[in-house]
Amino acid sequence: MAASLGVAFFAPTAAPAEEAPPVAVSLSSQPATTPLGGDLPIGLRIDGDSQGLDVRVVVHRGITSRLVFEQTVMGEDLGGTIDSVQVPVAALPVTADGRLLLTLGLEPTDGSGSGDRIPVRQPGVYPLEISLVDSSGTPVNGFVSHLVAVTPTPPGTPAIGEPLRVAWIWPMVAPPAFEADGRADPTVVDQLAPDGRIGSIAGTLAGTSGVALTLAPGPETVQSWAALTRAQPELGPGIASLRSATGVDQTLAAPYVSLDIPSLEAGGLDTEVAPEYAAGTDALNTTLGTRVDPRTVIADPVDSASLDRIRQVGADRVVVRPSALVPAEGKFTTAAPFLLEAPGRTVTAVAVDEGLAALLEGDAPVALRAERFLSGLAVIANEQPNRLRGVVVLPGSGWSPEAELLTTIVDGMRGNPLVAPVSVDALLDTVPVERVDDGEDPTVRELAGSALIAPPVTERRYRAAEQQVEALRRLVGPADERVAQGERALLVSLTSAWQNDAGRRRAEAELATIDASVDGIVAGVHVPERRTLTLTARTAEIPVSFQNDTGQDVRVRVTLDSDKLYFPSGATQVLTLPPRNTTARFAVEARASGTFPLVLTVSSTDERVTFQESRITVRSTVVSNVGLFLTIGAGLFLAAWWLNHARRRRRKKILA
Secondary structure (H helix, E strand, O other), rough: OOOOOOOOOOOOOOOOOOOOOEEEEEEEOOOOOOOOOOEEEEEEEEEEOOOOOEEEEEOOOOOOOOOHHHHHHOOOOOOOOEEEEEEHHOOEEEEEOEEEEEEEEEEEOOOOOOOOEOOOOOOOOEEEEEEOOOOOEEEEEEEEEEEEEEOOOOOOOOOOOOOOEEEEEEEEOOOOOOOOOOOOHHHHHHHHHHHHOOHHHHHHHHHHHOOOEEEEEEEHHHHHHHHHHOOOOHHHHHHHHHHHOOOOEEOOOOOHHHHHHHHHHHHHHHHHHHHHHHHHHHHHHHHHHOEEOOOOOEEOOOOHHEEEEEEEEOOOOEEEEEHHEEEOOOOOOOOEEEEEOOOOEEEEEEEEEEEHHHOOOOOOOOOOOOHHHHHHHHHHHHHOOOOEEEEEEOOOOOOOOOOOHHHHHHHHHHOOEEEOOOOOHHHHHHOOOEEEHHHOOOOOEEEEOOOOOOOOOOOHHHHHHHHHHHHHHHHHHHOOOHHHHHHHHHHHOOOOOHHOOHHHHHHHHHHHHHHHHHHHHHHHHOHHHHHEEOOOOOOOEEEEEEEEEOOOEEEEEEEEOOOOEEEOOOOOOEEEOOOOEEEEEEEEEEEOOOEEEEHHHHHHHOOOOOOEEEEEEEEEEEOOOOHHHHHHHHHHHHHHHHEEEEEEHHHHHHHO
16 A cells, blocks of 8 residues: 555656646546536646646546555556547636636436536546646646546435445644743644644634544643643634534543553553553543543554553553554455454454545645545445445644645535545444454454654653652642642653654653752751750750741651650651741650760651751750669668668777
């Protein structure tokens, strides 16, 4: 399948290849389908001097396969000729909007009608070679379009037994919108503007009623978009349109930022997948005012281990890219769900049709890209017209379509008798899982694996930052803005958008803001570094003064340590220090007299962050209980000895 499909132009043979043709013709409008026996109006635009030139349309035989269609898009292998029409440019009517209008009539299926109608009598897709030719019949410039002929049916009635289900996913994801210092990234703001890449896509949603779409907005993108709108109201229309559309169209669940889950697995950060999805779901639900169903997600890139991680967050249906799968052979376009093996369980999956998505890209005129996309759908629908089948179209994350392209395709899908626009969930609910050789057993595809790129941050650095956020939460409370900023920094630091050198520096800058928040609090809390205390009683209270210059309450753990002191209320206390000066008192009992050190340590409550360690010199003049007992005992002993000695001397005198 072609990765990129361009535009085929025909230049005059006499002109050097590097020279642009002096006159060019391009498609400006064409209906998605034309009923047999009906008229095909083709809108043309001609740039340059077309005096004396004719427009020639060559109708080629019907396309027989998807491969042939892709070759015709490139202007190759157009096949045999059915008919041709040649009209002077000067004879073409001009519409009110300045288009030249060339109308081709198709013969009815019974062959009746005048001889000036194109003898296309069978439904199908037919290449149209449209050229400007000079008086000698030499092509000057041209392109290849397609006629999609369908059986005439009443409006709203399918022209085939089972219209092709088409799930078109619109990704709206930008890199993280805020720099580490809190300033908005101007390149992202430009994307969110009404005329920007994402703003333009969202603005188009208002005109898509009647055509089911699947929306894939990035949670961080929409959350930042809403925040930016408060200061820049001009960004508001796009997100307002997105909010409105999510009430109608399916919105896929997604991690907070785009993730390369296989690389996170290899880097030891696989446990962060679930928090990323939880944060993403919360951001989408809160910002868009809708409930996101976590069952269906885009898994890109994906391998077996990451598929299991995705399953663990509640998703049992995934959209994958063909590059993630071992190639499968088949005569027809793969247009049905299948199964993927996750450890211990299978997951229903559907593969993106990248050939269709490629038709949306390139620099061909909007009308021609839209025509080719719609014709590509018709080719797939006609492959097996009586079988229930479905395709998923997912452009790349950097998709930047013109609003005109989107509206043209939406208009072409609305009421199209060959296709039925559906959400991804509806496709998975209605299109049966592919069966092996059309038998009973479901098709189980194998994952091919993906190249691993190191995550933007190492596991060691991430875990250290994670501990700092936890310490911050304990210091200032979970409602503090710096805690929310730290949690966001952890989330965005893992984005797959930063898997290059510049991105790694930005991820490190995000984590550094967490360290700076903690350091700022540590620097704002002070205790006396050196002081001397004198204890004159066995039991006493030691006063310790704290200076809190952070401007807010800070919760700390204070630990006292001394071999010569006993702490009746415990050697550790958790204190909430209000702003400015606070004096706390700690009960102590002296175990000895003399001079000895007391170490005072101030840390976060989880002891992950140490504020300060201070040494206090304690002088105790207290006699211990043991010493007092010995002193009293010695005194009593001496008193008894002298009393006994005095009695003996008195007796001796009397006897003498």
